[in-house]
Every structure is written in C-alpha cells, then in structure tokens.
Amino acid sequence: MKAIVTDNLAKMFGRLVAVDHISFEVEEGEIFGFLGANGAGKTSTIMMLATALNPSSGTATVCGYDIIRERDAVRESIGIVFEDLSLDTNLTGKENLDFHATLYHLPKKVKDERIAQALDLVELKEKQDILVKYYSGGMQRRLEIARGMLNSPRVLFLDEPTLGLDVQTRRLLWDYAKRLNQESGTTILLNTHYVEEADYLCNRVAILERGKIAAVDTPKGLKDSLGSSVLSIKFPEGALANEFASLLNGMSWIRNIRRHDGQLELSVGDKGMKIPEVVRLARQHGFVISAIGEHKPSLEDVFLHYVGKKLQSNEHE
Numbered sequence: 032m033k034a035i036v037t038d039n040l041a042k043m044f045g046r047l048v049a050v051d052h053i054s055f056e057v058e059e060g061e062i063f064g065f066l067g068a069n070g071a072g073k074t075s076t077i078m079m080l081a082t083a084l085n086p087s088s089g090t091a092t093v094c095g096y097d098i099i100r101e102r103d104a105v106r107e108s109i110g111i112v113f114e115d116l117s118l119d120t121n122l123t124g125k126e127n128l129d130f131h132a133t134l135y136h137l138p139k140k141v142k143d144e145r146i147a148q149a150l151d152l153v154e155l156k157e158k159q160d161i162l163v164k165y166y167s168g169g170m171q172r173r174l175e176i177a178r179g180m181l182n183s184p185r186v187l188f189l190d191e192p193t194l195g196l197d198v199q200t201r202r203l204l205w206d207y208a209k210r211l212n213q214e215s216g217t218t219i220l221l222n223t224h225y226v227e228e229a230d231y232l233c234n235r236v237a238i239l240e241r242g243k244i245a246a247v248d249t250p251k252g253l254k255d256s257l258g259s260s261v262l263s264i265k266f267p268e269g270a271l272a273n274e275f276a277s278l279l280n281g282m283s284w285i286r287n288i289r290r291h292d293g294q295l296e297l298s299v300g301d302k303g304m305k306i307p308e309v310v311r312l313a314r315q316h317g318f319v320i321s322a323i324g325e326h327k328p329s330l331e332d333v334f335l336h337y338v339g340k341k342l343q344s345n346e347h348e
C-alpha cells in the first residue's frame with residue numbers, strides 16, 4: 032500500500048491558489064521531500080494531509096485512509112511536527128511528552144516506554160527534567176520530533192524541522208530522522224527550503240513552485256536530468272549576459288541556458304571541456320567574461336532550472 036496518494040489536491044484562500052491540483056504518491060518507508068520557497072504551498076499541503084486544513088478540491092489518502100471521510104483513522108496513523116514551535120515552555124521536556132501522550136490514551140506502561148524511547152532517539156534523556164524554556168532552539172526542535180513520534184506513527188510530517196538552526200544541529204536532526212526512518216520504517220514527508228536537507232535526507236524530492244509540482248524524482252535523477260555539467264559564466268555587466276545568451280542559443284551541446292543576477296548557467300549534455308569553446312566564442316564576438324567555471328549539477332541548479340531563481344537567496348529570516 033502507498034503511504035500517501037493525492038489526486039488533484041487543491042487549496043484556495045479566496046482567489047489565491049495555494050496548492051494547485053497536485054497529484055503525487057509516497058511509498059511506504061520513503062522519505063519524501065517538498066522543496067520550495069516561501070509561499071510555495073508546502074505547509075498548506077501538509078496541513079491538508081494531516082487533516083488540519085480542509086482541501087478546496089481533490090482527494091488524498093494517508094495510509095489508505097481518506098483525509099476527509101476517515102479523519103480519525105488518518106490522525107491515529109500520523110505524527111506531525113509543525114513549522115512553529117508548539118511546546119509548553121513552562122513544563123519540562125518529559126512533562127511535555129507526557130501531556131501529549133495522554134491524548135493517545137496509551138496504557139501507562141506503554142506510554143512510559145514510548146517517552147523513554149523518543150527521548151533516547153533525540154538524545155534528550157539527560158535534559159528531560161529541565162524546563163523547556165531553558166532548552167536551546169535545537170533542543171526544542173529535537174523535543175518536538177520526539178513528541179511527533181509518541182504514537183509510533185506510520186507517517187511523520189515534518190514541516191521545516193531545522194528552520195533557523197545552525198548547521199551542526201541541523202545535521203544532528205537529519206540523523207535522527209534517518210534513524211527513525213530506518214529503524215521503525217516510518218514514512219516521512221518533509222517540507223524544507225534547504226536544498227542540502229532535501230539532498231541528504233530524501234529518497235525523492237518534489238520541487239514545489241506556486242502550488243504546483245515542477246518536478247519530482249530522486250535527488251540524483253533530478254541532477255542527472257540537467258546533463259553532465261553546468262558552466263557558470265560571469266560578465267562585468269549584466270546586460271552582456273543576455274546578448275551572449277542569444278549567441279549561444281541553439282548550440283547543440285547546450286541543453287539549457289539560465290540567466291540570473293547577470294550570470295549565465297549552461298547545462299551541458301555531454302562530457303568534454305567546453306570552457307575553451309565558450310572563451311573562444313566570447314573573444315570572437317568581442318564579449319568580455321569576468322569569470323567562468325564548471326561544476327557537476329547540484330540540486331540548487333535543478334531548483335534554479337525549474338523555478339528560475341535560487342532558493343538560498345530566498346531564505347527565511
């Protein structure tokens with residue numbers, strides 16, 4: 032059975048189409064990521080799947096249960112870690128988990144076991160009796176993840192779980208998520224606007240842009256679709272980029288030309304150094320190039336290709 036199936040799922044807020052009729056499937060045991068900029072529709076999508084928001088149209092199932100007709104069954108099957116922290120900071124870590132676990136009506140023994148396991152996974156056992164207001168941002172995020180796992184969910188929704196954390200803490204969280212996925216087979220649907228996070232964690236990534244899925248594949252598949260390398264060409268004046276792009280247009284070895292910030296990025300299909308060729312062409316036609324480089328396609332390049340702008344420059348505060 033698929034963990035998640037959506038069919039033309041849509042969410043309108045007045046005239047704004049936040050989620051634009053998306054259809055996708057997530058396999059059981061998969062870590063599936065939505066990569067998108069602010070306002071792309073990531074949270075709205077997760078909220079609908081978690082039955083916290085009514086779809087405007089379309090359908091979806093989570094663990095085989097319909098998100099509208101079988102809400103309770105969906106809720107029993109999922110865990111969710113919201114974008115905004117929602118812990119009670121005047122309780123200790125353990126008290127937060129304990130309070131949350133009572134919602135699931137677990138027998139005390141099972142409840143205590145689950146809490147201990149969850150605290151173990153995110154390495155917060157030593158801090159369990161400290162008030163959450165004295166936790167660091169990273170520790171609070173870890174506790175949120177622990178809380179999302181208490182009902183042993185088959186599907187865990189993580190909405191930007193590492194937002195605003197430093198790189199080291201982010202890596203730690205990635206490893207917890209990976210371990211949880213591998214050890215208990217939990218399917219994870221992750222929203223992120225960190226390219227490295229999607230690349231490192233996800234089996235498959237969907238690029239979400241203005242409520243639509245622009246592309247979906249494994250990180251490798253997405254990168255490979257851009258060709259074997261990317262040439263970046265910088266000019267002393269931005270306007271030259273456009274003129275030079277017209278010159279390159281139609282060259283058989285170029286798969287795609289992208290322009291941003293006065294810079295050109297060429298996806299090159301076949302191997303073989305194209306830098307000398309570009310430099311020769313520039314010289315021939317009187318263009319001045321200030322820098323040129325070649326690299327293997329990254330997920331950032333993929334995002335730029337489909338969305339037309341870089342994600343990193345669009346970070347949250």
Ligand SMILES: Nc1ncnc2c1ncn2[C@@H]1O[C@H](COP(=O)(O)OP(=O)(O)OP(=O)(O)O)[C@@H](O)[C@H]1O
Pocket residue numbers: 044047049067068069070071072073074075076114224
């Ligand atoms: N309750 C609401 N009422 C009106 N508009 C909303 C509401 N919730 C979201 N939107 C709009 O829907 C669009 C998608 O928002 P959403 O929160 O799903 O995006 P996101 O990808 O999660 O963005 P972010 O990366 O900033 O969290 C945005 O334009 C947002 O302003």
Ligand SMILES: [Mg+2]
Pocket residue numbers: 073074075114190
């Ligand atoms: Mg969001």
